[in-house]
Amino acid sequence: xxxxxxxxxxxxxxxxxxxxxxxxxxxxxxxxxxxxxxxxxxxxxxxxxxxxxxxxxxxxxxxxxxxxxxxxxxxxxxxxxxxxxxxxxxxxxxxxxxxxxxxxxxxxxxxxxxxxxxxxxxxxxxxxxxxxxxxxxxxxxxxxxxxxxxxxxxxxxxxxxxxxxxxxxxxxxxxxxxxxxxxxxxxxxxxxxxxxxxxxxxxxxxxxxxxxxxxxxxxxxx
Numbered sequence: 001x002x003x004x005x006x007x008x009x010x011x012x013x014x015x016x017x018x019x020x021x022x023x024x025x026x027x028x029x030x031x032x033x034x035x036x037x038x039x040x041x042x043x044x045x046x047x048x049x050x051x052x053x054x055x056x057x058x059x060x061x062x063x064x065x066x067x068x069x070x071x072x073x074x075x076x077x078x079x080x081x082x083x084x085x086x087x088x089x090x091x092x093x094x095x096x097x098x099x100x101x102x103x104x105x106x107x108x109x110x111x112x113x114x115x116x117x118x119x120x121x122x123x124x125x126x127x128x129x130x131x132x133x134x135x136x137x138x139x140x141x142x143x144x145x146x147x148x149x150x151x152x153x154x155x156x157x158x159x160x161x162x163x164x165x166x167x168x169x170x171x172x173x174x175x176x177x178x179x180x181x182x183x184x185x186x187x188x189x190x191x192x193x194x195x196x197x198x199x200x201x202x203x204x205x206x207x208x209x210x211x212x213x214x215x216x217x218x219x220x221x222x
Contacts, residue, residue: 001054001057001058003057003058003061008062008183009062009182009183009185010188011058012054012184012188013188015054016041016155019046019051021041021042021043021045021051022040022041022042022189023041023042024038024208025037025039025040026038026211032129033162035219038208038212039208039212041154043055043154053084053088055084055183056081056084056085058183059081059183060088062152062182063150063152066120066150068093068119068122068150069093069094069114069121070093070094070096070113070116070119070122071086071094071096071122072096072097072098072122072124072146072148073096074097074123074134074136075097075098075099077133078097078124078125079097081125081126082095082124083095085122085152094113094115095114096112096114096115097111097112098110098111098137099112111140111144117144119146119147120147120149121147121148122148122151122152123137123138123141123150123151123152123178124151125151125153126153127155127157128151128153128169128172129168130161134180135175148178149178149179150181151172151178151179151181152180152182153169153182153183154183154184155183155184156169157186158185158187158221159186159216160219160221165221166221167221169182186216189212190209194209
């Protein structure tokens with residue numbers, strides 16, 4: 001996947017659709033929240049060397065405004081992400097992740113990889129449904145002397161939480177005072193689909209687009 005520098009997010013959306021990691025579901029799929037969504041992002045399908053490299057490229061593009069010293073991935077899904085993104089950025093950038101339980105032998109502690117003390121740290125996580133994983137990462141980084149500067153996720157659904165006001169991303173930014181960037185978002189998916197039906201006259205795509213509009217009207221955030 002070669003990201004279009006003019007629109008890397010839409011390039012990533014097209015790639016995710018192509019490998020089935022982003023599904024269009026006219027019949028809908030139930031989420032943990034109980035909502036029936038006409039689309040679904042599955043980061044677990046970036047599970048080969050090639051797909052993970054492309055995912056890391058999209059993360060690096062989304063994080064291009066930041067200059068971290070360390071990439072941090074919360075266990076467990078963030079571990080391969082941190083490794084791949086650090087490799088994609090290259091140079092002397094470090095990567096690290098946390099253990100679920102601290103070791104009391106060997107090197108000990110909860111952090112594996114690059115040390116965090118005094119370092120600017122970029123958090124990479126797969127999605128942000130509640131913000132719990134990234135929030136715990138912020139606390140771990142700060143407890144180990146690091147300076148969390150931003151969080152990057154794969155896909156932002158841009159939908160409100162149970163309070164009906166803020167999205168998980170907005171709530172996280174408000175709580176921790178840390179910027180969140182996404183490799184792509186619902187708005188990028190919509191932008192791509194809005195152009196596609198005009199070119200193909202695909203009735204199914206028109207149908208799914210209408211369902212997405214309806215879903216966004218009910219659950220979307222500004």
